[in-house]
Amino acid sequence: MNSRSRYVWAYVMIAPTLLGTVLFWSWPAVYSIYLSFLKSENFGLINHWVGFANYEKLFHDREFWQNLRNTLYYTVLFVPLTLVFSTFFAVLLNSKIRGLSAYRVIFFLPQVTMPAAAAMVWVVLFARDYGFINYLLGTHVAWISDSRFAMFALVIVGVWGAIGLNMLLILAGLQGIPRSLYEAAELDGAVGFRKFRYITLPLLTPTLFFTTVVLMIGATQIFDSIYLLIGKTNVALPSVRSLVYAYYQNSFVYYDQNYGAAIVDILLVINLILTGIQFAFQKKWVNYD
Amino acid sequence: MAKSQAVAARSRSNWIIHLVLIAASVVMIVPFIWMILTSFKTVTEATQIPVKIFPANPDWSSYAKAFEKSDFGHYYLNTIFAAFMKTLFPVIFSSMAAYAFARIKFPGRTLLFFIIISVMMVPNPVFYTPQYLLMSNWGLVNTVTALWICSLVSPFATFLLRQFFIGISQELEEAAILDGCNPFQTFRYIMLPLVKSALVAIVIIQLLWSWNELQWPLIINSSPDKLTLSSGLSTLVSMFSTNYPILMAGAIMAVIPMIVLFFLFQKRFIEGVAFSAHKG
């Protein structure tokens, strides 16, 4: 078969994916940037070019900075906590104990649970007067309607949902570390935490690094749990409102899809920076052997 | 004696590990238990002070009310249909494209591949407004078609499968070419069976994502008979605000199918999701 006809086959085989991607994904991404330079009226049927006006408004909008801060704050709380817990449980599960698969299933359960449904039950668990969490702890905290605690409530829900998968990824990383290294270290007298610090952790960095970036990208897009856990008339909303939530409100509730587009375009920039960091640093930090 | 001491120490530490893991397991499943318990309470019991853990008489009526007041039949149908479409087509299209990108050297390959994977760096919300406008132009707003049509192709699955095709040895393929197979036949009969586990993983994650997705169905559809389970749940919240037994009954009905599937195919689920996260 000549290479010419092989090319034709190749083009035919990539055509659906290529066309679909351009039509449904690439073009919308570009169009979203275009939208942020417009101002529309009458539910988007009439548009005017306004240049950077939406961005100017954005940068002078205290609420936007607050939303950006909330998004980053959520990310810096959620990611390390998820990593620490996931690593902790992965190390425990790696100690050749019985019942591994049962624990795996239980920890993984939140991963297959619809976030909307999960958020709804957490509302009940977190309630101040009749919530199970306050009942257990003997506290009387308005977890989701007190500005001081709402962010922690969101982080708890996020970590609860994320541990299962990340623990498995880290467990897979741990199982890739050759036993012989530990045996050698034991001969040198290394025990317990020192083994973890000097063998496990360095060899686990590729996995941890990868997990961190994926978690960060996911965390910057938090929406579902704010929408259903916190809600519109909650006094704590300003202290947890994320960029994506503000995008949804502005685009579909306040009838300003252009301002909404400007907000998500900022999110796009953040994500590109995160991806850039991933590429730039993975060689430096990560111990690929 | 030293040996038996070590064994004793080991079993003691195993006990501690089990205790910690069991405690953590309880924390993981409390929300599910609470969901079930609350759905059988009356409103008064659900908001009783001090907390009442078990309902006095299990009350099934919340399930009936949730079912009667919202269109769960359509929620199920729409969710299942959309999940099916969002799984079948990406799997077919992506595996073809991934094979071509991995195994055929054709002009423009790098550029075209870059065009496809570049959208993976874009957060999903960026797409929603333009996709909504596209649906609006096509007259598809508030239709079942709008739920899945934008997900006919999956750059992510294409990327993932390409990694797999690259890893397969040349020999089989060369034999097929010598036999006179064209690239599509080589793909369909020789290569595709070799990446079956990757395909299963993709089917599982596409199903899971599609089942749980909230924001897009929330934006694009409004009629009760065009909603999915997740956007239907959000409607239930708007309708019943803090009537928790009804909300929990709805939540259970929404999560049960996926959880049953998970228990049936737990190994494949866990491997599939972990695998795709790893390769992504």
Next chain:
Amino acid sequence: MAIRKKALMSAMSLTVVSAMALTGCGNNNDNSASGNSASPASSSNSSDTKAADSSKKDVTLTYTIWDQLQQPAMEAIAKEFTAENPNIKVKVEVIPWGDYWTKMSAAAPAGTLPDVFWMHSGQFVKYASGNFLEPITDKVESGEIDMNNYAAGTGSIYVLDGQNYAVPKDFDTIGLAYNKELFDQAGIPYPDDTWDYAKLAEVAKQLSQPDKGIYGFAAKMDTQGGYWNDMLANGGYIVSEDGTKSGYDDPASIEALKARYQMILDGASPTHQQMTDTDSTEMFKSGKLAMIFEGDWRTADIDGSDIIHGKWNWAPLPKGTAKRGNIINGLGNTMSASGKHKDEAWQFLKFLGSKRAAEITAEMGAAIPAYKDTQSAWVKSKPELNLQVFIDQTVDATAYPAGSKAYPVWFPKESEIMAQAWGGNISIEEGAKQVAAMMNQAIADNK
């Protein structure tokens, strides 16, 4: 090679499938979508001609409402309409109030608004001025429908630039619901029309037993069913009469807001956080609240609770220092300008505005019908409750602050700002001033 033929077949079928999937985008087979045109004007022409030659074909109309409590009554009306017009079926859909306008604003530019749907006076101008609603002026002029048939000025709400857009459906006012049992236990006489706000606050304090989770009054953060009535009663206003200025920063308005918030501070009302965890009307339904302001439309919902059934009643709102404040609002039924079956939709709209439809609405206790002389049937729908207060209060009532394109913009933002004040993050005065500034900005932006 056998393998070859089979492969070719499957390659072909794949191409066919993918071709179908791609062209499927342009050819939409879904009945509920209304063609490719996003412009209401152009699609209205084509559908007019289509409707003309298909007027006797079987048609299903979608009728969208936001109150699931009224669904049975609306379905009863639709059933009777279909009995008279066997070729037209009507599907009643509920989109809850909290999502209704978000969904409608997504459907409007896409040309997928329902054939017939409920309209609210606050949202009306935005939809009418955008040409999303079908004018019914010619039907009014030709006498097919008589706007003088409707009470309480409801016939004039949905008129813009001389065009009529809606058939009045109902009107509503606000009342004071009280739990008779809690009053009896405390030996306090029930609220009546002599009450003023000072009396309300005093009794609310007496009836509160926070340790038992029982409160005298729900000083909830709510507009139409809440502080808007207080503001009016105290001599304040919500939007100035010419629609150019917010009244939230008017001293009388601020005073009224503070007085309401004071009831939370006094322990006479649950806190905003408590009312976020449990909806205040749910609290009333479970016997935890002695008094609450609510709209007449919640009657069936409250009375449906086994706990409170037979133990509650309605009273008029208390008098304020300036007057008796109350918000009256009238809902309308409108039809989409881009509907595919406009002739049939008009037939249904006309039926919705008929005396018969009003009687069904009244007898089922769904809402106070707008059609003249049918209100007494509604009052009698629950004879054990004093529903007459809602009719009597229309005399002093103020119209809902509607009539501008700005309302849909400021209304959702209002609750977000006031939540900050009600939750104690900012003072009431600060919250009111922020709302006023936001509203004035929205008014300026949406002339």
